[in-house]
Amino acid sequence: EAGVVQSPRYKIIEKKQPVAFWCNPISGHNTLYWYLQNLGQGPELLIRYENEEAVDDSQLPKDRFSAERLKGVDSTLKIQPAELGDSAVYLCASSRPGSGELFFGEGSRLTVL
Amino acid sequence: GENVEQHPSTLSVQEGDSAVIKCTYSDSASNYFPWYKQELGKGPQLIIDIRSNVGEKKDQRIAVTLNKTAKHFSLHITETQPEDSAVYFCAASIRYQLIWGAGTKLIIKP
Numbered sequence: 001e002a003g004v005v006q007s008p009r010y011k012i013i014e015k016k017q018p019v020a021f022w023c024n025p026i027s028g029h030n031t032l033y034w035y036l037q038n039l040g041q042g043p044e045l046l047i048r049y050e051n052e053e054a055v056d057d058s059q060l061p062k063d064r065f066s067a068e069r070l071k072g073v074d075s076t077l078k079i080q081p082a083e084l085g086d087s088a089v090y091l092c093a094s095s096r097p098g099s100g101e102l103f104f105g106e107g108s109r110l111t112v113l
Numbered sequence: 114g115e116n117v118e119q120h121p122s123t124l125s126v127q128e129g130d131s132a133v134i135k136c137t138y139s140d141s142a143s144n145y146f147p148w149y150k151q152e153l154g155k156g157p158q159l160i161i162d163i164r165s166n167v168g169e170k171k172d173q174r175i176a177v178t179l180n181k182t183a184k185h186f187s188l189h190i191t192e193t194q195p196e197d198s199a200v201y202f203c204a205a206s207i208r209y210q211l212i213w214g215a216g217t218k219l220i221i222k223p
Contacts, residue, residue: 004156042202042213043157056210091156100145100206104156 001026004105006092012111018080021108025073025094032069033102034077035091043091049075079110087112115140117205119214127222132193134217136203137185145206146179146186150199151216157202161188193221 005024013019025032030051035043046065048056051072060067064083069075079086089109093102116139126132138146144165149157163170163177163186170177174193179186190197198221203214 040216042204042215044213045210048209093156100147100162101159102149102157102211104158106155 004092004094004103006090006105006108008108009106010109010111012113013082015084015112016081018078019082019110020079021077021090021092021110023075023077023092023105025075025092026103028096029094029103030072030097031095032075033091033093033095034067034075035093037089037091037107039088046077046090082110082112084112086110115143115205115207115210115212117203117212117214119203119217121217122215123218123220125220125222126193128193128195130193132188132190132197132219134188134201134203134219135185136187136205136214137183138205138212139184140205140207141181141184143205143207143212146177147204147206147211148175148177148188149202149204151202152199160201190219193219195221195223197221 032049034046089107147162151157176189
């Protein structure tokens with residue numbers, strides 16, 4: 001079984017530029033999560049999808065962050081414009097229906113200069 | 114809201130010794146407590162979890178204990194090995210939302 005796939009693994013951009021991250025969850029996992037992880041800290045939830053519906057986006061900074069999961073499978077997280085403080089690892093995770101176990105991708109490390 | 118505190122932030126143990134990591138939570142409605150291991154450059158991976166109706170759970174060298182009255186839970190790793198070196202995160206779940214601790218860096222000394 002293929003794991004959660006994220007791309008790109010690394011991205012370096014200038015501040016005020018846009019950036020997008022892509023995630024393909026494990027087949028059959030209807031719940032998809034985007035997390036932000038700063039160095040030396042635990043993951044912080046940005047948004048949770050049940051199929052194509054965003055059921056928890058309360059922690060997503062909507063002035064500059066957006067996400068979509070149009071067909072209920074893969075998902076894209078976008079930042080526009082990026083700020084210096086957005087430098088972090090963006091983790092995608094998925095879970096099976098009724099299961100509390102999250103399966104994480106390897107993350108996308110963003111550096112904003 | 115829920116808050117999870119994790120201690121220590123760094124733990125260094127001799128290979129073969131035991132390691133214990135402790136977490137406390139604030140919301141008594143939390144009912145699911147997973148532990149994740151994160152190796153360098155990778156995403157976290159579930160290693161063990163416990164639900165609020167159970168006091169202890171073991172899986173080979175790993176065990177988790179839960180004290181609902183005191184609102185704390187602990188991860189125990191026995192006979193530590195070099196491959197146990199990683200960052201370990203505890204979390205508490207309330208209404209499908211996971212609140213994570215800040216992590217413990219476990220160092221296994223040869």
